Amino acid sequence: MGTRExxxxxxxKVVLIGDSGVxxxxxxxxxxxxxxxxxxxxTIGVEFATRSIEVDGKTIKAQIWDTAGQERYRAITSAYxxxxxxxxxxxxIAKHLSYExxxxxxRELRDHADxxxxxxLVGNKSDLRHLRSIPTEEAKAFAERNGLSFIxxxxxxxxxxxxxxxxxxxxxxxxVSQKQMRDPPEGDVIRPDEPTDVRPxxxxxxxxxxxx
Amino acid sequence: xxxxxPEYDKNGLLSDTFWRTPHRAVPGRPCQTVQRTEVMSGxxxxxxxxxxxxxxxxxxxxxxxxxxxxxxxxAISQTAALxxxxxxxxxxxxxxxxxxxxGSESVKPKVEAVEVKKNEIRKAGGAGxxxxxxxxxxxxxxxxxSALTSREESSESKLERFQQLHDSAVIDLDxxxxxxxxxxxxxxxxxxxxxxxxxxxxxxxRRVETLERKRAxxxxxxxxxxxxxxxxxxxxxxxxxxxxxxxxxxxFQQITVQVMFERILYIWAIRHPASGYVQGINDLxxxxxxxxxxxxxxxQELDNFxxxxxxxxQRDVIEADSFWCLSKFLDSIQDNxxxxxxxxxxxxxxxxxxIRRIDLPLHEHLQTHGVDYLQFSFxxxxxxxxxxxxLPCTIRLWDTYLAESDGFATFQLYVCAAxxxxxxxxxxxxxxxxxxxxxxxxVPTQNWTDxxxxxxxxEAYRLKFAFADAPNHLHNxxxxxx
Numbered sequence: 001m002g003t004r005e006x007x008x009x010x011x012x013k014v015v016l017i018g019d020s021g022v023x024x025x026x027x028x029x030x031x032x033x034x035x036x037x038x039x040x041x042x043t044i045g046v047e048f049a050t051r052s053i054e055v056d057g058k059t060i061k062a063q064i065w066d067t068a069g070q071e072r073y074r075a076i077t078s079a080y081x082x083x084x085x086x087x088x089x090x091x092x093i094a095k096h097l098s099y100e101x102x103x104x105x106x107r108e109l110r111d112h113a114d115x116x117x118x119x120x121l122v123g124n125k126s127d128l129r130h131l132r133s134i135p136t137e138e139a140k141a142f143a144e145r146n147g148l149s150f151i152x153x154x155x156x157x158x159x160x161x162x163x164x165x166x167x168x169x170x171x172x173x174x175x176v177s178q179k180q181m182r183d184p185p186e187g188d189v190i191r192p193d194e195p196t197d198v199r200p201x202x203x204x205x206x207x208x209x210x211x212x
Numbered sequence: 213x214x215x216x217x218p219e220y221d222k223n224g225l226l227s228d229t230f231w232r233t234p235h236r237a238v239p240g241r242p243c244q245t246v247q248r249t250e251v252m253s254g255x256x257x258x259x260x261x262x263x264x265x266x267x268x269x270x271x272x273x274x275x276x277x278x279x280x281x282x283x284x285x286x287a288i289s290q291t292a293a294l295x296x297x298x299x300x301x302x303x304x305x306x307x308x309x310x311x312x313x314x315g316s317e318s319v320k321p322k323v324e325a326v327e328v329k330k331n332e333i334r335k336a337g338g339a340g341x342x343x344x345x346x347x348x349x350x351x352x353x354x355x356x357x358s359a360l361t362s363r364e365e366s367s368e369s370k371l372e373r374f375q376q377l378h379d380s381a382v383i384d385l386d387x388x389x390x391x392x393x394x395x396x397x398x399x400x401x402x403x404x405x406x407x408x409x410x411x412x413x414x415x416x417x418r419r420v421e422t423l424e425r426k427r428a429x430x431x432x433x434x435x436x437x438x439x440x441x442x443x444x445x446x447x448x449x450x451x452x453x454x455x456x457x458x459x460x461x462x463x464f465q466q467i468t469v470q471v472m473f474e475r476i477l478y479i480w481a482i483r484h485p486a487s488g489y490v491q492g493i494n495d496l497x498x499x500x501x502x503x504x505x506x507x508x509x510x511x512q513e514l515d516n517f518x519x520x521x522x523x524x525x526q527r528d529v530i531e532a533d534s535f536w537c538l539s540k541f542l543d544s545i546q547d548n549x550x551x552x553x554x555x556x557x558x559x560x561x562x563x564x565x566x567i568r569r570i571d572l573p574l575h576e577h578l579q580t581h582g583v584d585y586l587q588f589s590f591x592x593x594x595x596x597x598x599x600x601x602x603l604p605c606t607i608r609l610w611d612t613y614l615a616e617s618d619g620f621a622t623f624q625l626y627v628c629a630a631x632x633x634x635x636x637x638x639x640x641x642x643x644x645x646x647x648x649x650x651x652x653x654x655v656p657t658q659n660w661t662d663x664x665x666x667x668x669x670x671e672a673y674r675l676k677f678a679f680a681d682a683p684n685h686l687h688n689x690x691x692x693x694x
Binding site for chain 2: 020021037038039040041042043044045046047048049050063068070071072073075076079
């Protein structure tokens with residue numbers, strides 16, 4: 001089963017969203033398995049993968065939900081936003097429409113995800129330099145206006161994939177640990193299943209699998 | 213073709229105690245007491261025929277709606293199903309014993325009783341009397357049994373039977389379905405699929421004319437919808453999905469092939485506005501396309517077959533026939549693809565309820581670790597398992613789907629249940645959410661062959677007869693009961 005580690009200090013649920021064909025599944029397989037297929041099949045519904053990273057000597061386990069991009073799946077996929085503490089909102093730097101739709105995806109998150117979810121805007125396919133239709137600066141400015149972090153990645157040549165996930169997971173970790181310093185939980189062990197600001201409403205998935 | 217009433221609605225009244233009283237008469241029919249020891253005798257087939265004769269009065273175009281009316285004598289069908297299961301159990305070392313053991317309490321006694329018959333079944337097979345076995349209605353072919361006789365011999369004689377049927381003036385679709393359920397020989401598959409899909413008329417006199425008309429109709433549709441101004445959103449989504457369908461198979465990387473798929477899907481989507489194109493439907497074209505291509509390119513390697521080797525006319529036939537068969541095929545599951553995919557959500561809940569009844573420990577294991585059925589079985593339902601098993605297996609599975617007399621929409625639920633139960637041992641070993649989900653999303657079927665599918669549908673058949681008729685067995689399906 002590959003990526004399973006039983007020991008971790010924190011478990012964070014992260015969702016990958018964005019238009020169809022922008023490379024969400026490719027980012028996921030690059031991050032969790034270091035694999036890339038030039039053409040990977042369309043995602044049906046949602047697919048799941050996991051990977052752990054270290055931050056400040058703590059093991060953070062990312063539970064990542066990859067969602068189908070097609071509008072028709074929205075009713076199914078939006079159910080998975082619940083309990084997510086982070087979202088990678090992906091567009092294709094060579095497809096203007098996928099960038100235009102970022103606003104719609106933000107609305108989706110506002111409607112269905114937790115209020116304090118951290119969102120990172122990800123311009124994928126940065127290897128397609130000659131086809132670029134969204135200038136980096138434009139996307140960066142948009143991200144700042146909307147309080148999102150921003151990065152450009154290439155799942156194909158691996159550029160920035162690792163930092164993208166590292167950054168968002170680290171940022172989530174900082175918020176969670178600061179919150180815990182202010183309001184220390186009972187007992188001296190920090191458990192991943194304790195409520196925090198960034199995860200106001202636990203999903204059943206997360207909670208149950210933490211309480212085994 | 214409209215969606216059909218699931219069988220359990222119609223027969224719920226008479227089947228509540230079915231497993232406990234197998235000899236119970238079916239109301240409205242001549243009393244049929246089935247002696248277990250006579251299971252292999254020819255008289256059972258006649259009983260079956262007598263019991264269904266009145267159910268068949270079909271026009272060529274409403275095969276499926278006719279099927280919904282069929283009532284197979286329960287006792288006979290069920291005994292046949294148990295035979296198959298037991299023969300699998302007895303002749304395969306790899307059989308998962310728990311499949312039966314974890315069945316509901318009411319199933320247990322019957323299964324054990326039937327176990328006694330295994331020697332008889334073996335005798336029947338060993339004596340080369342597989343002809344007798346073939347007479348069983350809707351009977352899943354006992355794969356392991358057929359291994360007792362010469363495999364080639366039996367497949368040749370099967371092909372002959374198909375050819376005889378195809379040659380008859382008015383094809384007995386009932387018989388064709390029975391024959392097809394256990395798998396169709398490659399050479400007979402394309403014609404049989406057209407017949408079973410309700411595309412090719414059973415009446416020989418009408419076949420040529422119908423095909424010509426339908427193929428001309430399709431060309432007209434192409435001009436009307438595809439060659440005209442297109443709906444951007446629909447076309448774009450199809451256009452994105454086609455090239456990445458089977459990225460590693462050279463056949464599907466040919467522009468000629470991709471454009472054929474695009475046209476089929478685009479026209480289907482435009483003509484079905486309630487659903488439109490939904491990702492995954494593209495995978496459902498592939499089996500039809502492959503079967504009709506196989507017919508046109510007979511005997512040649514298909515993985516990198518250059519489509520330009522065929523004449524334009526041949527390609528048109530493949531495309532038009534794929535379109536019409538896909539359309540017929542999807543008619544019964546259109547609610548899978550409407551807004552919010554309600555049909556799938558409903559079936560996922562049915563699956564959950566079914567597993568809870570069949571295998572409570574597995575169900576509780578999944579629930580304890582927070583695995584929701586929607587998370588893994590959505591794709592199974594949406595893509596009819598095409599993503600979970602190799603393409604040749606899908607084609608074999610569709611032999612059964614197309615031959616399934618109640619329409620495969622209901623049967624597919626039981627196939628999904630059987631598929632989940634197939635992995636129960638491994639699933640029970642997984643100790644957390646991650647492990648379970650990753651296994652469920654990547655079940656190791658790479659080496660599956662037709663015989664795995666035969667086992668799967670036989671198990672699905674058993675489950676269907678054990679549970680489909682139980683009243684209220686899916687009663688709570690709409691409600692969540694985490």
